[in-house]
Amino acid sequence: CSDSDLGPISLNWFEELSSEAPP
Amino acid sequence: NEAEQSTPVLFDGLTEENLQFVSKLKDSSSSCAVDVSTVWWEAAGCRELCVVTACENSVSLWKPLAPDHWGKVYTWQLGEIPVIQIIPLLDTCNLICIALGNLEIGEIRLLLYSSENDSFKQSLVKTGNIKAVLGLKDRRLVSSSRSMQEQEVEVVSFSETGRSKHGQTLMPPEETVLAFAEVEGVKDALVGTTAVNSIVVWNLKTGQLLKKMHVGYSYPASICHRAYSDSGLLFVVLSHPHAKESESCGNPAFRVIAFNPKTARSTGVIFSSLPPGHAGRYVEGEVKDALAAAVLSSGAIAVWDLLLGRCTALLPPGPAGGWALVRWGAAGAGLLAGRGDGSVCLYRYA
Numbered sequence: 440c441s442d443s444d445l446g447p448i449s450l451n452w453f454e455e456l457s458s459e460a461p462p
Numbered sequence: 463n464e465a466e467q468s469t470p471v472l473f474d475g476l477t478e479e480n481l482q483f484v485s486k487l488k489d490s491s492s493s494c495a496v497d498v499s500t501v502w503w504e505a506a507g508c509r510e511l512c513v514v515t516a517c518e519n520s521v522s523l524w525k526p527l528a529p530d531h532w533g534k535v536y537t538w539q540l541g542e543i544p545v546i547q548i549i550p551l552l553d554t555c556n557l558i559c560i561a562l563g564n565l566e567i568g569e570i571r572l573l574l575y576s577s578e579n580d581s582f583k584q585s586l587v588k589t590g591n592i593k594a595v596l597g598l599k600d601r602r603l604v605s606s607s608r609s610m611q612e613q614e615v616e617v618v619s620f621s622e623t624g625r626s627k628h629g630q631t632l633m634p635p636e637e638t639v640l641a642f643a644e645v646e647g648v649k650d651a652l653v654g655t656t657a658v659n660s661i662v663v664w665n666l667k668t669g670q671l672l673k674k675m676h677v678g679y680s681y682p683a684s685i686c687h688r689a690y691s692d693s694g695l696l697f698v699v700l701s702h703p704h705a706k707e708s709e710s711c712g713n714p715a716f717r718v719i720a721f722n723p724k725t726a727r728s729t730g731v732i733f734s735s736l737p738p739g740h741a742g743r744y745v746e747g748e749v750k751d752a753l754a755a756a757v758l759s760s761g762a763i764a765v766w767d768l769l770l771g772r773c774t775a776l777l778p779p780g781p782a783g784g785w786a787l788v789r790w791g792a793a794g795a796g797l798l799a800g801r802g803d804g805s806v807c808l809y810r811y812a
Contacts, residue, residue, distance in 0.1 A: 446725030448694035453648045456672040456723060457665045 481765060481775040484796065484808040485530035489515060489522055495800035499548040500791040502555040503535070505575070511793055514558055515806055518544040521560055521573055536582050538573045550792070551597040557624050559587070559597060567592035570605065574624040587618060587626055594654070596642035598666075604632070604652065606639035613638060615654075617666065633671040635662045640683075643698070646690035653698060655686040661698055663723060675726040681717065687749035696721045697731065699749050699768060701756070715744040716754045718768060732771040737764060740776070750790035753811065755797060763788045763799055765811065777809070 449455055497516040502509060503523065513524040513532060520539050524532040540560075546567055549559040558573040570587040590607040597603055601620040606613060615632040637656040645651035650667040659682055663673040677684050681702045688699040700717050716734040721727070734754060736742065740762070747756025754766045761784020763777040777799060779785060787800040797809040 445695070445720070445722040445727045445729060448722055449724050450694045452694055452696070452723040453645075453651050453665070453672070453691070456663070457668065457670060460665070460670045460672045462668065462670065 480812055481777065481797065482810045482812070484810050485532065486805060486807050487513060487515060487524055487532050488805045489517070489534070494518060494802060495786060495804050495806055496545050497548040497787060498789055498798045498800050498806050499550050499558075500793070500795050500798070501550075501558055502792070503575075504555050505535075509555065511791070511795055513791075513795075513798070513806070513808075514548055515800075515804075516545045516548050516560060517804065521545060521548070521558065523558070536575075538582065538584055540571075540584075543569055549595055549597050549603065551601060551603070551620075552599050554601050554620075555622075557601070557620065559603060561592070561595055563592070567595060570595060570603070572620070572624050572626075576623070578623075585624065585626075588616075590614075593638050594640050594642055596644075598644055598652075604642050604666075606634070606642075606654070608638060615639060615664075630666075630669060632664045632666070632669045635660070635671060635674060641685045641687075643686045643689040645696065646688075648691045651689075651691070653686055653689045653696070655684050655700065657683075659684055661686065661721060663696070673723050673726060675721050675723070675728060677719065677728070681714070684717075687716070687747075687754070694722070694724075696723050699754070701744060701747055701749075701754075703744050703746075713743065715747065715756050715758075715764070716749070716766060716768060732768065734766040734768055734771050734773070737773045737776055740764075746787065748789050753790065755788045755790065757785050757788050761785055763797075765797070775811075 499514045503512040515522050520537050522537045523535045525535050527533040543562040546563050547561045556575050561567040562569040569589050572585050576583050592607045595605040603618045606615045613634040615634045617630045619627040637658045639654040641655045652664045652666050654662045659677045661675045683704045684700040713736040714733050718731040719728050720731050742758040742760035745757045752768045761779030763785045765775040767774050786802045789798045800806045
């Protein structure tokens with residue numbers, strides 16, 4: 440695997456997933 | 463004699479000993495060490511890092527008396543249910559958490575000293591069919607438990623005096639959670655590994671289940687030991703008690719995997735395999751920062767530098783018998799290694 444296989448990376452992954460996930 | 467019996471074996475031409483025998487604790491009244499840990503303990507205005515040893519039916523607190531010497535302060539006698547493990551509570555003082563049960567955890571108890579009435583006490587925190595438990599920062603404890611069809615993942619908080627405060631429920635995944643790790647670098651993030659080899663991510667503040675990511679089929683029954691976030695990736699340190707030996711990776715004990723939590727894709731970063739030529743398997747172990755230690759089925763203890771992916775020291779079983787458990791002490795206390803005869807040895811790692 441190379442890093443490109445990991446897909447687009449977000450530094451704010453935790454905040455973004457928290458806003459997307461059901462409460 | 464003890465030092466001679468337990469001289470670490472070094473690999474790859476290392477020129478200095480990085481694991482040095484310091485001292486030994488032996489509880490004459492106990493026959494088998496179940497677990498060992500360190501705890502901050504304050505008495506008469508003096509705060510010290512103490513050692514906690516657990517046997518099946520008792521837990522003892524040891525304080526440093528003189529360099530390399532330990533004295534038993536108190537022993538809590540437990541009931542008929544055997545002690546299974548000590549659950550370290552980070553950044554706490556005068557609080558020891560233990561899990562009791564037979565094959566699985568059935569009870570979590572808190573052992574403490576009450577200055578109100580100058581006595582050592584114990585209190586029940588939780589009962590149930592508990593599958594996994596971890597002490598978190600800020601005097602909190604997370605556990606997963608099963609009741610019939612449903613799984614409950616709960617966070618319990620303690621006051622400084624050990625009183626249980628409100629519990630918060632986290633959204634459970636379908637599969638059973640078998641281990642937890644707090645995510646360093648992201649406040650309120652928690653990960654867990656499940657019975658079907660997935661990594662799940664929670665928001666501790668809201669209780670949301672944020673993501674489920676599969677580890678892969680090559681390494682069944684992976685257990686998470688540590689997690690940290692860096693540059694938008696979630697790095698998870700896993701142990702692999704059931705991994706198959708391969709030509710490329712040898713016999714892997716620990717593995718660091720980088721996950722992209724946005725896409726759930728992952729890549730292996732580094733393998734830490736059993737020393738070359740060493741027969742046996744990973745039995746149990748612990749990770750602290752970039753160091754991992756494990757008891758191998760040969761009765762030896764191996765230490766790895768996870769950044770190098772290399773075994774840096776090996777403690778052979780010795781004439782007194784094989785090692786049964788290994789833990790990292792808090793605050794640079796080094797390595798705590800327990801034998802089946804109830805003795806615990808402390809080693810300095812530098």
